[in-house]
Amino acid sequence: MSSGLTWLKHLRRRRGRQVVSQAVRMYEFHRTPFEKIVDNILDQLLRYDARFTFPTVASVAPQKPEVLGKIIGAGCEVAVHGYRHLKYSLLSPADQKRDLAAALSMYRQMNVQVSGFRAPYNAYGKDTPEILNDVGLLWDGGIGYSRQYNEGTEMFRVPLAGGQSNFVCIPLSRWSDDLMIDEYHYGVAQMVAVMKRELDKARSSGSMVMFDLHPIRMGQPQYAGALGEIVSYGKGIGGWFPTVSEAVRFRQGREDWGDHEFCCLLTGDIDNFYFLDYLRRLA
Secondary structure (H helix, E strand, C coil): CCHHHHHHHHHHHHHHHHHHHHHHHHHHHCCCCHHHHHHHHHHHHHHCCCCCEEEECCCCHHHCHHHHHHHHHCCCEEEECCCCCCCHHHCCHHHHHHHHHHHHHHHHHCCCCCCEECCHHHCCCCCHHHHHHHHCCCEECCHHHCCCCCCCCCCECCEECCEECCCEECCCCCCCHHHHHHHCCCCHHHHHHHHHHHHHHHHHHCCEEEEECCHHHHCCHHHHHHHHHHHHHHHHCCEECCCHHHHHHHHCCCCCCCCCCEEEEEECCECCCCHHHHHHHHC
């Protein structure tokens, strides 16, 4: 199945007749230069000494190496989001391996260190975990979106033929930016209230929560402030906001969060930098 058909099938299932309105929305979001989008996010993070992990499609990464450099320079993290924005659940194992290998090769060429992965659309084939295990990544940030995991509060490993995965998975909250903004049409106050509630849950259990907050939305001027409110609130109740890799490495061999009450992982996928690349998924 071509990448264009994969994308349309996904949108039609998720959005129904809203495919056109979704494209219009994306056009409006892309009118804000991506440099400004990232600056808006980093400004909020730096204000509260918080970090963010950006799973990024590798094929578009060379378009803006300066943006990736700015992300890394701010103490944040780039992760793998595939080489192209393809639905792994619809790819053969061989095609998944090729796509992942191409992504890792691209980041090596760019001298960008990557330790984690999230599949586009949070969609994994039955062979994907084995494929991830073979390349030696530290963590995965999308398997935990499935219903059997997304209400969890702790890191976990998935069962494989030879035992358990070497990589660690993290439960991923269902409260993503696209759910709140595109589907539920929440305003900023509603978004902040929902995420504060999830932070309260993590604090009460001394556990963790991970959000998927796409920069194309959360970096818009009307939403960036919400990110700052969440971090400020979370810090006020004892939360830690590291990169995913920092959290995974810290948690190895221990069951607490050190001096912190809980951990919040802010992540957001960069699928493309330009609206034209969004449309090219149809090619």
